[in-house]
Amino acid sequence: DAMVIQNPRYQVTQFGKPVTLSCSQTLNHNVMYWYQQKSSQAPKLLFHYYDKDFNNEADTPDNFQSRRPNTSFCFLDIRSPGLGDAAMYLCATSRDIGSRGEQFFGPGTRLTVL
Amino acid sequence: EDKVVQSPLSLVVHEGDTVTLNCSYEVTNFRSLLWYKQEKKAPTFLFMLTSSGIEKKSGRLSSILDKKELFSILNITATQTGDSAIYLCAFTTEAGTALIFGKGTTLSVSS
Numbered sequence: 001d002a003m004v005i006q007n008p009r010y011q012v013t014q015f016g017k018p019v020t021l022s023c024s025q026t027l028n029h030n031v032m033y034w035y036q037q038k039s040s041q042a043p044k045l046l047f048h049y050y051d052k053d054f055n056n057e058a059d060t061p062d063n064f065q066s067r068r069p070n071t072s073f074c075f076l077d078i079r080s081p082g083l084g085d086a087a088m089y090l091c092a093t094s095r096d097i098g099s100r101g102e103q104f105f106g107p108g109t110r111l112t113v114l
Numbered sequence: 115e116d117k118v119v120q121s122p123l124s125l126v127v128h129e130g131d132t133v134t135l136n137c138s139y140e141v142t143n144f145r146s147l148l149w150y151k152q153e154k155k156a157p158t159f160l161f162m163l164t165s166s167g168i169e170k171k172s173g174r175l176s177s178i179l180d181k182k183e184l185f186s187i188l189n190i191t192a193t194q195t196g197d198s199a200i201y202l203c204a205f206t207t208e209a210g211t212a213l214i215f216g217k218g219t220t221l222s223v224s225s
Binding site: 041042043044045090092102103104105106107108 | 148155156157158159162202204213215216217218
């Protein structure tokens with residue numbers, strides 16, 4: 001089945017130790033998104049790729065970076081995780097900008113920072 | 115600033131009850147409003163609404179949008195324990211790309 005896959009599902013890192021979260025999709029969608037969802041809060045968009053074009057939200061900290069080496073894969077890099085970065089990180093895709101209303105989400109990676 | 119407000123924040127009902135969840139919004143250049151269900155995992159898509167007054171229906175769930183009064187409701191009839199989840203309302207704008215989410219309504223259905 002076509003889907004959005006995130007690895008790992010659970011990630012534990014130490015304060016200040018770089019971590020990379022992975023997302024892959026078999027939907028062949030042009031747009032990939034990364035959201036951060038903290039406990040009891042709504043998902044918040046960090047950035048998105050439209051094909052190879054990277055679009056950062058204005059309030060996304062510099063500590064968060066992303067890479068999209070090809071259509072299928074997108075990575076979230078947290079350069080120096082702080083305790084406040086502990087959250088669920090959701091990857092989502094949509095076919096294109098015009099159909100951005102229907103986004104398909106991966107299962108998420110829950111990040112714990114010790 | 116664009117915003118979406120959901121009410122109530124939480125709700126506890128008995129199996130078989132009917133519930134109505136509310137979502138109001140203030141959005142510049144509104145494009146669409148979406149409802150998602152989130153259990154202990156990523157949100158799953160329920161409905162996308164772009165036109166006023168047209169009800170979308172899927173099984174026991176239905177939703178409608180009022181673009182004049184700037185709100186949407188999500189109805190769930192004959193609730194089941196499996197309906198327990200956070201229900202998220204989100205919107206998109208003509209200018210933006212992301213879904214802007216509300217804080218959600220936590221629904222608990224007891225047997």
